[in-house]
Every structure is written in C-alpha cells, then in structure tokens.
Amino acid sequence: MTDRKEGEMLADRFRLVRPLGSGGLGEVWLAEDVRKGRERALKLLADDLARHPAHIDRFRREFSVAQSLVHPAIVRPEEFVSDGGSHFFTMPVLPGGHVGGRSGEPWSDAARRLLPVCDALAYAHRKGVVHGDIKPQNILLDESGAACLTDFGAAVLPDAAEDGRVRRPGGSLAYMSPQRLEGRSARTSDDVYGLGCVIHELLCGFPPFSPDISEEAIRGGELAALAAPEGRPQLPDELAELVTAMLARDEDSRPVTIQAVRAALDEILAESATTETPSEAAAIVARARAGARTDAADGPPAPALQRSSGVPIWVAYALGGILLAAAAVLFFVLPRFAEERASRRPPPERIVQETEAPRQDMQLLRIQREAADAAMGDMLQDRNYLATLQPSLWSGGAWEQAIAEEEKGDGFYRRREYPDAQGAYGTAGAMLRELREQAPDIGRAALEEALQAIESGDQATALAELEKAGILLGATDPEVQSASRRAARVPETMQAVAEARASGREGSLEEQRTAWQAVLGIAPERQSARRELSAVNARIDQQLFNSRMSRGHAALGEGNVEAARTEFEAAAKQRPNDPGPVEALAALELEERGQRLAQLQAAAMAGRFAEDWPRAADNYRGMLEIDSNIVAAQRGLAEAETRARLDEALENTIANARLLNRDDAWQRGRRLLDEAAAIPAPGSRLDGQLNRLEQALAVAATPxxxxxxxxxxxxxxxxxxxxxxxxxxxxxxxxxxxxxxxxxxxxxxxxxxxxxxxxxxxxxxxxxxxxxxx
Structure with missing residues (x-):
C-alpha cells in the first residue's frame, strides 16, 4: 500500500485529507487541490508497485482506458501525475458514496438507479472494453444519487488477445463469476454476472451466497431464492428470474448482452406501473436464460440475445435501434451488392407469401429474413473486398471454406430457414472478416519469406513470395519495392558474396573488409553481409586495441609515463566499457601518485629543517589533497601551521618593538616569548627571534x-x-x-x-x- 499521511503534499499541489478506499493497485484519497481551490479524488499507485515499470505501465493503461470512455455514467479521470517515485491520477469527487449504501431500498428504485450503469457498460463493451470488476464499491453516486461506473483497473482491453500480456484475474471474490475463478480473462458475460451480484445485494441486502462466500459456493453452491428485506415490497417474479439468469453458472445461460439486461429491467419497471396487459418480462427472462452464446463472447457485444436452436431469441426485444440498424442495412448496404447477388438469385420458393400465413407468423418471418439479409450484406462487404486480392493464392484454403459456408447459407435461405441462413452468413462473414484482418499480416509474412529467400540466394522463392506481398501490401509499398530490387540483383550479389568468403580464407583483415563492403555496395540491405562486415571490423578493432595496450605497457616499463598514458587513454576511448584500459590507467595513477607524494614529503621536510614553516605547510596540504588519510601529513601540517603562526607573531612583535612601552603590548610580548621558549629543540631562526624579543622587552621595561x-x-x-x-x-x-x-x-x-x-x-x-x- 501507500505510506501516506493526512496533510501530506503531493506534487506541491494536492494536500491529502483522508483515505477513501483501497484496491489491488493502491489507495484512493480525498485531496485538496490548493492551486485550484477544490477537492479531488486521487488514486495512488501502491509504493511497492511503483518500483516496477510494468505496474506503472498498467496503472497508466487504466488511466488511458478510463479517460477514453466518454459517457455520462462513467467517472472520467482528469490528470496523470508522476512526482518523484509517486504516481497517481485525479478524478472528480462523487459525494454520494457507493451504491452499496443504498442496499435494501425499494426494488424499483434500485432498478432505475442501475439503468445508467447498464448504459455505461454497454458503451464500454461497444468500445471493446470489459470492466472485469463490477461491484458496489465501483459504482459511485453523485450528489443527486445518480450512479456512475468507475475503476477500470481490472479491465480487459481490445488488444488483450493480441498483445501477449498475461492478464491478472482482478475483481473481488463475492462478485466474480465461476469462469473468472478459473483464471479466464474477463468477458462481457462476466460483467453481466457481476452486475447480477450487485442487483442481488441491492435487492436482498447481501451478495449471493452470503454469508459463506467462497470459491466452492460460487462454482457449485445453490443460490437461495431472492427475497426483499422484511418491510419492503415483494420482488416481481420476473425480476427475480432476471437476476437468477444473470447469476447462472453457465455463461451461455446468462443474458448475452448488457443491452438485454437493460431491456428486461425497462420491461419489468413498465409492467410494475401498469397491469392492464399480460407481461412479456417473464418470457424475456426465460429466453435470456435459455439463450446460446456465439463464439464472439470476447468481441463487441451483439445487439441482442443470440439464437439457440433455430429460433432467434433476440426477436423478443422489439427494440427500435435494432430494427433501424436492420433497415439501414436493407436500404443502404444491400443495394450495393444487388448486381452480384442477382447472378445468384434464389428460386421463386424463396419469396415468402406472407399473406398466406397468420399475421404474427408473417411478422416473425419478415424480421427473420431481414436479419438474414443484414448478415448477408455484412458478409458480402468482406467477400467482395477479398475477391480482388486473389485469396486462393495466399489464404491457405480459408477462402474456399468461407465460400462453402456462404453457399450453405444460400441453401437455408432458399428453404426460408432464415435463422439458419443468418447463422451461416454470420459464420462465413466472421471467417472472411478474420481473413481480411489477417491479410496485412500474411502479406508481411510473405515479405519476410521473400527477404529470407534473398538472403539465401533463392531467387525463385523470393519472386513467388513477393508476388503475394505485392497483392496484399500493394505493389507501391516501399518495402515490397525494395525487396523486388534486391531480388533482381540476387545473382550479382551471390557472386560478390562468394568472393568475400574466399577473401576470408586467404586475405588480410583489410582485404576482407573491402570485399564485404563491395557486397553491401551491391545489396546494402543484406543483413548477413552486414554481420560479416561487423565481425571483420570487430577483429580489426580488437587488433588495434591490443596494439595500443601493448605499446602502453611497454612505455610504462621504460618509465615513459606520458607515452603510456596516451596509449591507455586511446584504448579507453576506443572501448569505454573494457576494464583493461581502466585498470592500466589506475595503475599509472598509483605510480604517479606515489611519486608525487614522495616529492611533496621531501619538500615539506626541507621546509621544516629550514624553519620555513609556510612552505612546509603548503607541501603537507598537497600530500593531504592526494590522500587525506596520511597521518604523518596530518601531524606535520598541524605543527607547521602552529610554527608558521608563531614565527609571524614573533617577527611582527620584534618589528614593532617601539609599541612595547604600553603595558598590554608588553604583556603580550612576554607571553609570546614564553610560548616560543617552551618549544623543544628550537632551530637557529627561533633562537635568534627569542634573543631579539627578550632584548626588546628588557629595553621597553627600563624607563x-x-x-x-x-x-x-x-x-x-x-x-x-x-x-x-x-x-x-x-x-x-x-x-x-x-x-x-x-x-x-x-x-x-x-x-x-x-x-x-x-x-x-x-x-x-x-x-x-x-x-x-x-
């Protein structure tokens, strides 16, 4: 966790007020923005995690994901701040607490409160983001009690399947689906499950399987019947059925999308307001529980519930948005493909005689056909695009499989088995869409194969792979054009390579370098030639390095310190990370250091014998600048400085002997004389100074x-x-x-x-x- 205290300042701007909560990545604090005079919530990365770049990157990713989601019911972070070793981002403060504080309120209030959360989740799912940690603490309330979704720290991003990163399980146990407990990355069905847990807690006052919440209970326990707290209105059966469906252990038995949950809640709330017509909510929930899930559970959510066994249960939702989308496909997409489909127009039995069927069946059949047409239109966009790229040449049979699935859909369509036709067209469309998405990667792979063939001298394979790359990446792609030029020069290049290899067996290093440079002159992009040239240059470099080191040691052995230094420094510049020159220069430095210390010590001793104490002190200081731990120099400096001060005082007093007639000056002179006389073994200079001062004091004392x-x-x-x-x-x-x-x-x-x-x-x-x- 973070080691923070109330009143602490971060980034010279945010004063921490009090902690608001904690999570897997760190803590949330209430803080005062002293610069702007307002309160903000700060999410801080835990101190132990802030030492690892991977955790910092994930924390930044959480910030980026949440900031990219612009929705009224999503708390959007404002600023990311890195201050020294601290990392945090700021968010608006929502004063209403989290939605768990409203647990036990009337079911209708809880349902209405969560409708914006459904919208926010649906929006995130459309963006390809799965929240992964839906729980009451991550649904905050503003001052009016409106709910907002927050904390995308456990989110699974659109690139989760491609980037190779290992996703942490994330989430809180009480709100985790059985699939999440198995370690699977979060999917939209897990957000449905988590929201079901939240609704359960708001309606009943506690989360599912409470009080014995455990992995075993979530995986195989029996979910108790939902019931409102004592004194609250009874829960509608349809609402209990919806929550039970959302909490189904089998993800295929849950509502397929958050939109489906929203639609069911709307229907239940509408039915609670009027009982004049039979409720459709129970049927909606029942179909939601029986709904089967497509293989695209991790992709953007489907517009409604998927089909189960031939009958599409999404038609239960007469949602205007879906009909409008189908109409848009019918009127704007299909006409573009009318000419192509005319050549494959179904036989007359494909035309539905709706007037012969009961009106309800006709309406259902029409909706089914429109859905199949929409799926066919989506599929044809990718089919027509791919048809121009000669897919049989590079798809490895995937194109043929997709066409077979399309033809299967045509058969269903002719027999008016529209749900199965929709499924076949959807499958074919998914295959074609995947193939279309893979086309650039296949093109890059073909280009890589061509480059490898060029390196090995296989001109035929290189040209064949370049044909594929040109189709998929475009003949004008700079890399394709460059590779094509290289492929044309393969014979000439391989001849130069053979000559360069021969020089390696017979020629000098300089001759080898010249030969490989000639290869690169013909084929500058040839990586193997670059490696060979680098190897030759490395050997030449090693040869020069060894020569410099040898000359340096020879010069040092001859006592030519400056010449040795020149060679060692040149070697160090040539190879900054090689320890050899560094060690040689260090040895040279020690040699010079010893010589310099000896010179300074000799000069200091000469100053002592000559009683030239300032000169002695200067030389002792020079010794200590080289090595401050030399005890003899420390003692010598202390003595020399003391004697230098005494010498100066004696000379000044003797020179100003006429001032000794004053009592204070005479007393100072007397003390100075006593101090100088106490020095053992005085030299000739000090003896002369003592005699002169003593005489001056005697004269000054006689009137x-x-x-x-x-x-x-x-x-x-x-x-x-x-x-x-x-x-x-x-x-x-x-x-x-x-x-x-x-x-x-x-x-x-x-x-x-x-x-x-x-x-x-x-x-x-x-x-x-x-x-x-x-």
Whole structure:
C-alpha cells in the first residue's frame, strides 16, 4: 500500500485529507487541490508497485482506458501525475458514496438507479472494453444519487488477445463469476454476472451466497431464492428470474448482452406501473436464460440475445435501434451488392407469401429474413473486398471454406430457414472478416519469406513470395519495392558474396573488409553481409586495441609515463566499457601518485629543517589533497601551521618593538616569548627571534629621562601617560618607545608632537608651547 499521511503534499499541489478506499493497485484519497481551490479524488499507485515499470505501465493503461470512455455514467479521470517515485491520477469527487449504501431500498428504485450503469457498460463493451470488476464499491453516486461506473483497473482491453500480456484475474471474490475463478480473462458475460451480484445485494441486502462466500459456493453452491428485506415490497417474479439468469453458472445461460439486461429491467419497471396487459418480462427472462452464446463472447457485444436452436431469441426485444440498424442495412448496404447477388438469385420458393400465413407468423418471418439479409450484406462487404486480392493464392484454403459456408447459407435461405441462413452468413462473414484482418499480416509474412529467400540466394522463392506481398501490401509499398530490387540483383550479389568468403580464407583483415563492403555496395540491405562486415571490423578493432595496450605497457616499463598514458587513454576511448584500459590507467595513477607524494614529503621536510614553516605547510596540504588519510601529513601540517603562526607573531612583535612601552603590548610580548621558549629543540631562526624579543622587552621595561619645556600657559598631556598640566620645565621617567604629546591653550591652536624615547632618553628637551592664536 501507500505510506501516506493526512496533510501530506503531493506534487506541491494536492494536500491529502483522508483515505477513501483501497484496491489491488493502491489507495484512493480525498485531496485538496490548493492551486485550484477544490477537492479531488486521487488514486495512488501502491509504493511497492511503483518500483516496477510494468505496474506503472498498467496503472497508466487504466488511466488511458478510463479517460477514453466518454459517457455520462462513467467517472472520467482528469490528470496523470508522476512526482518523484509517486504516481497517481485525479478524478472528480462523487459525494454520494457507493451504491452499496443504498442496499435494501425499494426494488424499483434500485432498478432505475442501475439503468445508467447498464448504459455505461454497454458503451464500454461497444468500445471493446470489459470492466472485469463490477461491484458496489465501483459504482459511485453523485450528489443527486445518480450512479456512475468507475475503476477500470481490472479491465480487459481490445488488444488483450493480441498483445501477449498475461492478464491478472482482478475483481473481488463475492462478485466474480465461476469462469473468472478459473483464471479466464474477463468477458462481457462476466460483467453481466457481476452486475447480477450487485442487483442481488441491492435487492436482498447481501451478495449471493452470503454469508459463506467462497470459491466452492460460487462454482457449485445453490443460490437461495431472492427475497426483499422484511418491510419492503415483494420482488416481481420476473425480476427475480432476471437476476437468477444473470447469476447462472453457465455463461451461455446468462443474458448475452448488457443491452438485454437493460431491456428486461425497462420491461419489468413498465409492467410494475401498469397491469392492464399480460407481461412479456417473464418470457424475456426465460429466453435470456435459455439463450446460446456465439463464439464472439470476447468481441463487441451483439445487439441482442443470440439464437439457440433455430429460433432467434433476440426477436423478443422489439427494440427500435435494432430494427433501424436492420433497415439501414436493407436500404443502404444491400443495394450495393444487388448486381452480384442477382447472378445468384434464389428460386421463386424463396419469396415468402406472407399473406398466406397468420399475421404474427408473417411478422416473425419478415424480421427473420431481414436479419438474414443484414448478415448477408455484412458478409458480402468482406467477400467482395477479398475477391480482388486473389485469396486462393495466399489464404491457405480459408477462402474456399468461407465460400462453402456462404453457399450453405444460400441453401437455408432458399428453404426460408432464415435463422439458419443468418447463422451461416454470420459464420462465413466472421471467417472472411478474420481473413481480411489477417491479410496485412500474411502479406508481411510473405515479405519476410521473400527477404529470407534473398538472403539465401533463392531467387525463385523470393519472386513467388513477393508476388503475394505485392497483392496484399500493394505493389507501391516501399518495402515490397525494395525487396523486388534486391531480388533482381540476387545473382550479382551471390557472386560478390562468394568472393568475400574466399577473401576470408586467404586475405588480410583489410582485404576482407573491402570485399564485404563491395557486397553491401551491391545489396546494402543484406543483413548477413552486414554481420560479416561487423565481425571483420570487430577483429580489426580488437587488433588495434591490443596494439595500443601493448605499446602502453611497454612505455610504462621504460618509465615513459606520458607515452603510456596516451596509449591507455586511446584504448579507453576506443572501448569505454573494457576494464583493461581502466585498470592500466589506475595503475599509472598509483605510480604517479606515489611519486608525487614522495616529492611533496621531501619538500615539506626541507621546509621544516629550514624553519620555513609556510612552505612546509603548503607541501603537507598537497600530500593531504592526494590522500587525506596520511597521518604523518596530518601531524606535520598541524605543527607547521602552529610554527608558521608563531614565527609571524614573533617577527611582527620584534618589528614593532617601539609599541612595547604600553603595558598590554608588553604583556603580550612576554607571553609570546614564553610560548616560543617552551618549544623543544628550537632551530637557529627561533633562537635568534627569542634573543631579539627578550632584548626588546628588557629595553621597553627600563624607563629613561625625558625633559619637557613649556611656557607655563600651555596644558600638556601625553597619551598613555597622563595629563601633566602647565609648567615651564619638567623631567619625566618614560619607558623607551613611541609617544604622542598634545599641548592646549584657550584662544590658540593645539600643538601635537610624536616622539620616540630611546633607551638613553631624548637627546634634547621636548618643547610644547601653543603660539598660534585662533
């Protein structure tokens, strides 16, 4: 199943609200479309199935099938969305729940509610789609209570018989027919059975064979008599008979089409409204239960129930659509074939003297004849088309069998055995229709046989098969024309092939390649020549590859790394998937890597000995870029970076010794000196730095005499020393270093003096007098 949670966002658009249900392929969730501000139902493919392309394809197929069915009573999906590993499609929300929630309602309401479902199923069947999972949960109700069909996940498609796919059984046990339990793909009769189960549940409050629903019960159990729940109106006998017929174990005893079920429900509902005339519903249901099924159960549904033993039970349905279809065939199709049929006009006894028969029999006979005429007209369309294609040449006897069946129908027709004539014409028509459908495939097969004959040098067979292909595919078909040109060049081609094979025994690889290229120059489509040329090219390619690898290893053995790399890279480009060049380049890389590591380590050690710590750190970093797990390089880098920082600090402090006269700077210098002195085995550079810093600190700590002179009116201040006031002359003890003195006097510009006190003091007094009036 899907691992989803309420509130989760899908495709940055759909917020999951709550689960609505689950099935074989996944779950259905109510979701909010935050982009469009509306609610939608999302059918999500199960997470474990979404990892398999075959299941994703089947899920897409369900979406495509349902979207292709445009009918008011079919829920049509809107969008298919793939978001990362999630796949789902959106559908409108039907707020009425599923039809199972109406179980136990009056039978007439249930029957009327399912009429649109019958129409939807009939429409799908006409499209060649069998639903395969009819159950209450797949019949949803809109806000008005109208029923809509949904979930085509178990549907059998029109191409199910041809595409070779294995169909899953699909469906739910309580609503599966005995035939589906045997593993057969769904047919229209199984949809009839499933709808019968739904009607049973709506009428009785529970599905058939409840509460002990099992495969054994469905296959051989006794179906209990239908009865409405207590307190509900009694079920009409005809309705009970209809449902029983729909649930017949033998599919041939069920109503043949959903249209037949719809017609019976209409009749039963009509009879429930008036009882003034005898009901025909019972007869309809009885004939439906006795109806025999044609072999085309998997094809598009027939317009009504089929005939059983000579009497067509579909005539019980006086449906206007069927009569209109028959009339259309009679007035528009048959005239096109009147000229052909005139040559085979039946004897006079074929004409029915309807006025001599009772009116009811005459009407029945007329309907039977019109049906036979319609079947004959359908058959003649395929017959006349095929007659232009010389079918005796390529049909393998199927054409002759169909003509024999047609003639059998003519015999029935002359004897006014119209139902049997209709059956014979239908059989002949089915054979001819199948032959017509097979004609392109037979043509393609003949073309393939011709191509094989051309490859083997059998010109006679190739020309014979091309004649068939030209008839069935058309002489202007590009492939037929190409094959015909090849067939004409067979002698010349085979001579070139013989020469090429001789070169394979005696010539070099280049000579063999030239010979097979010559064959393809005559017959470019010849596949065997292409294979031979490919084999020769492969041997030449192998030869070149081996040569490059040999040269590369030889260069590596001589220490010529660049030459070896050139050869190995050329071999890798020639064969990207061959492991040989990859391994050789890897070995080359290891060799270069080792050499580079050795060079970097030597440079790092040289930097250590020279106390050039930045250079040592750079080389250690280079080693770690090649292999970050080298412990010696890690430790060396840590030491080099520490010593480089210390070296820089010592040099800066010594260079700025004049600033050590400040207490904070002097303390920092002292700590730096202690840190440097703690390093074991210092080198000559560090020893020199220690001596110079120690001397600078000592000088900075010893005060020197400094004489100041002023005019007794100027206020004197020395930064980092203090305010001295006004005086004429004064001597101070200052630590060597840099100082700034400022003199101020009201009405005069300030004076500023920067001076440096040497260890022995100032050579002369420092004068600070404001003399410039403002």
């Amino acid at each position: 020197a005499p400094v004489w100041l002179r002023s005019d007794g009116l100027t206020e004197v201040t020395i930064f980092h020393v203090g305010r001295l006031g006004s005086f004429d002359s004064r001597m101070l003890e200052l630590r060597p270093g840099a100082y700034i003195a400022v003199g101020t006097r009201d009405g005069y510009r300030d004076v500023r003096r920067e001076f440096i006190v040497a260890p022995e003091g100032l050579p002369e007094p420092l004068v600070l007098i404001c003399t410039d009036p403002i």
